[in-house]
Structure formats: structure tokens, C-alpha cells
Amino acid sequence: MASTAFRWLVALPLIASPCIYLTGRVGLRKEWSKVAQVMGFVLLIAAWIPFLLSANDYAASGTLSLRIGSVSLQMDGLSLLFIGITLVLGTLVALFSQSYIAREDGREKFFAMLAAMIGVMIGLACASDLFNLWIWFEAMAVTSYLLVAFYSEQPPSLEAGVKYLVQSAVGSTLVLIGISLVFSQFGDLSLADIRRNAAPSPILLAAGGLFVVGFGVKTALVPLHTWLPDAHSQAPSGISAMLSGVVIEAGLIALLRCLSSLTGIAPTWGVLLMGFGCLNMLTGNLLALGQKQVKRMFAYSSIAHMGYMLLGLGISYYTNDPNGAQGSLFHLLNHGIMKGLAFLAAGSLLYALRILLDQHAPLHIEDMAGAARLYPIPALALSVAVLSLGGLPPLAGFTSKWQIFVAGFETKNTVIILLVAFAALNSVLSLAYYVPLVNVLYRNKPSKDVLVGGRIPWSMNLPLIVLVLFIVLLGVWPTLADGITIPAGQAVMQGVIDVSTAALP
Amino acid sequence: MAVLCVSLCICLPWIGSIAVWRCGNAHSKLQHSVASVFAVATGVMSLLLLLNPAETPVVRIPMGDFFGELTLVPDGLGIILAIIASVVGSLAVVFSIDYMHGDPQLGRYYALILFFIGAMSGLGLSGSMLLMFFFWEITAFCSYALISFHNDDPKAVSGGVKALIVTQFGGIGLLIGALIIRSYTGSYQIGDFLETAPALESGLLSAIGFGFLLAAMAKSAQFPLHTWLPDAMEAPTPVTALIHAATMVNAGVYLLARFFPAFEAVAGWKTSVMLVGLLSALLAALMATRSDDIKRALAYSTISQLGYMIYAVGIGGIFASMFHLLSHAVFKALLFLGAGAVIQATGTRDMRRMGNLSKKMPFVHATFMIGCFALAGLPLANGFFSKELILEFGLQRGPQWVFLCMLAGAGLTAWYTLRIYTMTFRGQSGEIHVVNPAPPAMKTSLAILAAGVLTTWLFAAGFSALLADSLPYHNVHVTTNISLIHEIIRAPLTYVALLVIVAGGACWQFRDRVVKKFRIPARVTQFVESGYGIDIPYTAVVRITQRASRLLRDAHSGQLNLNVAGISAALCILLTLLLAGV
């Protein structure tokens, strides 16, 4: 059933992007740049309208479908969840970046690329055939290359951008080869059709392996993750939030779409994902332990949290039960919010202590000493984010991890139970590096940087407050998210179902 | 009505927590008042719980499939924990009015204490395993945050982090137990579990039982997971009195007592519990005899007394254990608050520099002495009755050799108690100048607690009836006050115990002669002082983790070629695994 809201949802950010850029370049005066900036934010707010309408349509009639030429898009539960978190994070980042990017050249580029990235991710979530998925994926990668290397005058940014580009390109190519292999078996790339006909064969196994490694570069599976700490720590903080919060998850979603259609061998994918999950958790946590730079620590922590998500999804694939997937997708939602908050809060401190003073050095943990007195909201936000990431109640991180653990124990499989215990141990380990951050923030004696830092505008504090409220809400009332996570979990298990042919006029 | 009481016990301090925080650190007088009002109100509310105890949940909040139904049950165990948390909590808050006077971050302090009080009541009142775990973790967080309250002091921060990590590690035992219960019985409700426990496969029951024992050991600082408690003494003293003496450390005892009927039949469980209690009681008591820091000595004493309570649970004396829990909460809080007054007045924690304070701080001296009576187990203090009860049970039910060790422990207790008392209040005065003996708020708290020490044993009858009525699965021994007094006066054990206690005191008094007679080598005393080498595995684990972290970080050289090599290696390995493993 074609719906205008869905059409607008996909089209709006994509059309907005060039408009923002052109508006910014209209005159060579800075005022037009500012207009472009605000336009970016306004258009993203506007994107909520078609989203909510589409969500309504989805609730009423199930999966939505759309055809543009020969391209067929479908919105199912998984799409809804992903688009939701993308828009939430996207609008808050757009608001946050109003001041953050205000002093840089190329502001219109930033917002144009941000809008484009969001639009492309919406498309990715709705793709219903393999090649289409790849195109959206590649487009997302391209927009993110430009955003990561935004500070093109700074050598570390360039270095991070180069490494990210090269590794991501390798990954995309591997995915393409996988697609060719699948094509050579079926002659057709529609995800629904593949699922219907998928019979186990070595070629499909190889294709699956290529998908895992190819998308895995973007999803930061260990050992394909080496680009991540550099890129996430060098990008502007709003983009770091987007990267950790939704871009690596987009890779995960793409991977899930592919693996769900190659279902003949689902338990194998389950074992694979669980294995990668454990590897990610341990590596991410161990690497984050010794970090002195705040953003780098959060980047490594993203790797660890991806591990939790992979564990739950692996359990689902292995047992063909949507509970693990539901828990993981709930964690995806929560992680987007928590990590987004962490990066935005650290970003606001970075803004006050560095950017306002025209410095480009990274923010170290000790530089934030005593920040709580002069910057109460960022300090509180950072503390809440970090404690939630560590899995302490009554915050959101606890509830989503608990859901994954319950799903694991329900399988009554000893190995899986041991893996869950391992995950719980990792959660305790992660506290060892999260918690000292909170201690440093609440010291009585401020550091020199804090004493000379600038003021943080309301446009940065507001997203922080909103995200804190979300985290607390989802921590004490986790069933609020059930409406989104249950259909998403089922969508992972069922794969993409072709509804477009059912209701052709 | 019960619903309101129960909910308010948890929510009122939480509302107070937010209220104090919003007051702002600029209005410290307001913060003191708001905090005290909310704390005292909570205390009153918890006492009201005594009016309607219940066996079945009074509050039920459905929370979907994964989280079960969140229930609150005001039964005997829950009520006593809530009362202790709230009443002792309010006294600690009142004490803090003077102790924390002038601190720049009062908002955070009071907010965390009130948050803790609510969570502790919640822990006791929970009828759902998930909710209990929820509150368990919150108390661990509050404990960490308050230990490391003085963030500028690296010792405080590391003490706090250590406490958090150790208790969280133990919490995994609770997590695994709760999840097994959920997966195999379908429900989180404690009542349901206690009913269906015998039907559960014995391997599973063992796993749950020992998991809970691990969690209890970590939370109650029992041997060998006890090293966090002495390091936690960096916390402000009212925090120590509340969290690390009266309430949070009791959570482990509470857990074991609550689930005792389910694990009674598990092979080796009761014995393990008894042994853990025994080891902690004796080894910690020995360490208390060597410690010169007043708070550390009292911390070791806490570990030791908790050992007694756990030992009591192990032999099935639920009432005796909980009765001692109540007594200990009151007298240990008194001792710690008294120590706090001494520390604030003298400016030091080192007992060797104290002395002759009985003349300079008479009020504190009097109340502290009452506390010491209770700790040593001398008559008319609540500690006397509860300790005798435990020893009685031990003689009747448990293995004899364990009982004899616990009896010896009573002697050790007397030894270190007398030591603490004389080093602090008697003897020659050092160079210490007493600044101001004890401000009024401190005196109030100390007075109320001292009165409590002398009177809480009178509630024994009511308490045992409460427990027996509201706990259908535990076989609680009911008693009346008269029969309790009779029992204790009649039993020959009482006099033997008193003799042992006096002997212990004498050992300290005449220590020069004792030392000459026994000639203990210096190596042994060093071993005892260093904590029996328990810190070695801890530092080893920490060092290995840091080593692994360093190795991994060095492997990330930042070279693009190597990064791509990683991708191609992963591809080759994965393809091989997939194609070969099929």
C-alpha cells in the first residue's frame, strides 16, 4: 500500500540536502550560511511529521510499501525502529550543532551532509532488495566520509578520514562480491525471494561470510574495527554521536537483512554472531580501560556495546526465537540514546574548553576535573550516560541488557548461559573505566581548562536534558519501548516479506 | 493503607533526594533541613509498616514479559530492613547536619543518602527477584558514590571503585540465580520460588544457592570478598555508620535468610554458609586486634559480627540471625557515629594519637561505652541477648567444633573492643587538642542510638511473632521476652560465654604478660595485618587486566596497511571456517 507519508519520509531529507547547501552558498556572506544552518534543523523537525504519519499507517495496516520506478521500498518493524532512533538522534544533533559548528567554514556543507546522511539511512532501513541495500549503504558511507574529515585543516582528522575511507571501501567491495555470488545462484536480488528459495550451499555460505566481513567493517566487528576509534574521536561531536549511535547500527541492520534472507543456515549465523559478540565485548572493554581521551574511550565502548547487540541477535538466530533479537534491538535503541548523550555531553565540554578557545587538542579525562560546579548540566548528563552504559539501574542500559540476558537464559543451553555470564562480567569490567569519569567530574578543585572555559548555550543543553529524560524513562518503564521493539524483533526473524505485489492497483 | 505506607517508604526519600538537589549548594541550611525532614518522615513511615504486615504482595506493577510483575511485600524480613534503613538513616542524616557542616557539595551528599535509604527499603520490601536486583544495584551505586564522595582524594576514589567492582562481581551471582529462577519456573516472584523450590532439579538449585551465597559474601564483606570494606572507610563517617555498618552490608545476610527454606536441602550449602560465617568472624576479629585506625578496626568488627549472623543463618536460626542484625545495626551505628564525633573533634583517625578523651568528651564517652558493652556482649545491652541467642542455637544445632570457635570469637571480640575503648578514651593523652566536643545534632543521634542499644532487645517477642506470622516458609522460633530472659539466665552457656568475654578483656589488659608467654613470631602478625594475603589475587587480577589492555592497545599501531591486513585475515579465516565447518 503506497502511502504519501512514507514517500515524503524518504524524500524530504534527500531533497532538503541540496537545498540547504545551495542556500548556504547563495551569497558569499555568512548570514546565508546561518540560514542554511537553521534550515537544516527545521527540515529535520519537519521530517517528524511524515514519520509519525507513517508509523500510524504501520500500526494500522502492517508493513508499508512504496515503489519509485523499479526501486521497491518497504517499511516494517525493523525500519520503523531504526528510522525512529535516526530521527531522534538526528534532530538533537542538528540542534546541538547549531552552536558547535557555528564558527567553522563550510557550515552549510555540514548540515547538508547531515540531512543527506539521515535521508540515506532512512532509505537503507527500507530497502527490500540486495543491490538497493548496497546503494543506500554506499551513499551513507560517502556522506559519513565527508563528515568525519570535516575539520580538513587538522592532520588527525585527515588521518582518521583516510583510514575510514580506505577500510570502508574495502568492506563495500566485499559486500558487492557477496551480492554477485548470491546473484549467480538466484538471478534475482529481492530479499524476500531469496529467503523463499534459500537452500544451503557453499556459494551461499561464502556469500554470507563476505557479507559478514563486508558489513562488519562498518559495524565494527573485531578485528575489522580499527578505523572506529580514530573516526569517532576526530569527527565533530554531533557526528560522533551519529556515528556511534546510528551509523554502525546501520551496518548491523544491513547485515541482518542479508543474513535473515539466507535462512537455510540460520544457526551458523547465530554461532558466528555470538562469537563476534564475545570478541567485541572483551576487546572493546579492554581497550577502553587504558584510554585517557574521553572520545576515544567512548568509541571503544561502542565496540563493546555492539558486542552485546550481536550476542542477543546471535541467540535469536541460533534458536529461531525473536526474544534475543528484541532485547538486542531494544539495546540498539538505548545505545543510540546513551552513546549519543555521552558524545554530546563530552562534546559540549569540548566546545566550552577547546573550541571556544580555538584549540584543537583532544579532551582528556583529567581536563574535565571539577566540571560539575561550572557546567552542571553537561556533567550530570555525562554521568547519567556513563552510568547507564555501565548497566546500572534505574537507567536504560540496565533494562536492555537484562532483556538480552533473559533471552539467553531462556534457551536453557549451557553454552549460551555461560556466554551471558561472560557478558555480565564484561558489564562489570566496563564500570571500571566508566565510573572514574564521574569521579573526575565531581571534584571540588577544577582543572585549569575548566576555569578558563566558555559558556555553553541552551541549544546544547537542551538535547542533553531531553536525552537524560529518555534514559531515565526507559530505565524505569522499559515496556514503553515494547511497541517498537517487538515488531522489530519479529521482522528480524521473518526477514523481508514482499507486500508490494499484494496490493498493486 | 499498606500500599501507601510501602510505596512511600521508597518514594518519599527519593522525592526528598530530588528536593535536596534542587535546593542548590548555595542554600546549605535549607538543604540540611529538607534532608532531615524527609529522612525523619521516612523513618516514621517505616514504623507505620508494623501496623499491617502481609505475606502476599500489596503492590503489583505489571511490566511485560521480560520483567515480570514488580511486587512489594511488607513481611517481617522486609519490614525490619526498611525500619533499620529509615530510622538509622534519619539519625545519620541528623548527625550529618553537624558533621558535614560547610561541605561544598551537600546537595550530592544528601541526595545520595536519601536515594540510598529508599533503595534499601525497596530491597527488603521487594517480592520480585528483578526488583530486588534492581534495588541491590542501586544500593551498590550509592555506596560507591558516597565512599568516593571526596573526589579529590585518590584513596577515596579507589576505595569507592573497588567497592563497586567487588559488589558488582558478587551481584553476578544474584543475577545468574534470578535468571535461572525466571527461566525454569517462569516467574520472578520470591514467594512462588520458595514454594516450588523442592521441585527444581538439584543441580540448578545448587547453582542458584551458591550464586546467592557469592552475592551475599560480596555484599556483606565476608571472607574472602571482604577487602573492600576496610578501604571503604574513606567515606564520611555518617555514611559508614549507615551503609557499611547498619544497612547495606546486611543485605547479604537478608538474602541468605530470605532464601534459606529453598536452599536448606542443597548438599553442602548450609555447611558452606557456616564456614563462611566462621572464617569471617574469626579472621576479621584477629585483624581488628591489630588495627590502629579506629574506623578500620570497627570495620573489621563489622565483618566479624556479620560472620556471626551468617553463621546463624547457616544453622537455621533465622530469628537469632535477624535479632542480632537489629542489635548490631543499632550498636554499630552508635559506635561509628561516636567514632565520627571523636574524629571530628581530634582531627585524626589514628588511635595511637588519641587517649584520655573520657574527660574531654564525656557525652561521647558515655554513649560509646554503651556501644562497647553491646559489641562485647555484656549484659543489659542488646548485643548481649542477641549474641547469647546465636551461641545457644549454635550449641543446640550446629557442629560442636564450629560452636567452640564462635565462642572463642566472642573472647576475641571482647579483646578488641576493650582495646578500641582504652586506646581512644583512656590512657595518657597524646598531643591531641579537642576542638569542640560534640555539637547538638551529633549528641541527639548518639543519645537516641544509645537508648536503642539498651532497649531494642525488648522487642524480641514482637519481632519473632512478626517473623513467624509473615514468613510461611521459614520455621521461625517464636519467643516471649520473659522466656527469652529465662532461657538466657538459666543456660549455663551464658556464664561460660561471659567468662570467655572477661578472659578476652583480660588478655588485652594484661597483654604484655600474654605476649611474653606465647611469643608469636613477627611473620605471623605481619600476615594477619596484611589481610592473610587475600589482596594478592586481587592485585593479580587487576594487573593481568591492565596488562591485557596494554597489549591490545600496542597492537593497534595505527598503520593503515595493518588495518587492511586485519580485514583480509578475518575474511580468509571466516571463509575457511564456514566452508570447512559445514
Add this chain to the structure above:
Amino acid sequence: MELSSLNILFIGAAALLGIGMYGMLVSHNLIKIVVAIQILVKSALLAMISAGLARDEIQLSQSLALTVIVADTIVAVIGIALAVQVRRRIGTLDVRELSKLKG
């Protein structure tokens, strides 16, 4: 396994993949690495065309290949733009110098 034209194409694709990967692993010049990426993409294109040939769907695979070429060109352009900036700001195109971010 006969050496049909199809198999030759697939083997060719695999060979290109190997060459591309080898190039990435040993090259230290950023431009060479971008070229190596291009070789990798060509191998994927070859694989795609061969797959289309195998299933007799040449039209579809051709249009897919064209789209990939467009996408890949954009990536190459960005890669080279970054290389230009690197040369300007850091002064060298040697990838071994680009390893300040580590650990």
C-alpha cells in the same frame, strides 16, 4: 571443472581481488592505495557481470554495474580529495606517516 568462459571470468575476478588486496597490503603511497581500491571494485564488477552471464540476466547486471561505477567514482574522487588535503597539510603521501592516532 572445465575452463568455460564463465569460470575464466570468475577466476579473473578472484585474481583481481587478490591483486587489489596485495596492493593494499604493501603500498605505502596513498594514491596507490586508492588505485588498489579501484582494482578491488573492478574485481567486484567482473564478478557481477559474470554472475549475470551465468544466470542469463545480462541486462540487469549491466545496469547494476553501471550504478556501481558511478558510486565507486564518487568514492574515488573523495579519496583523492582527501589525498590532496593530506599532501597539503601533512606534507607527505606516505601512509606510514599517517599513524599518529594509535592505541
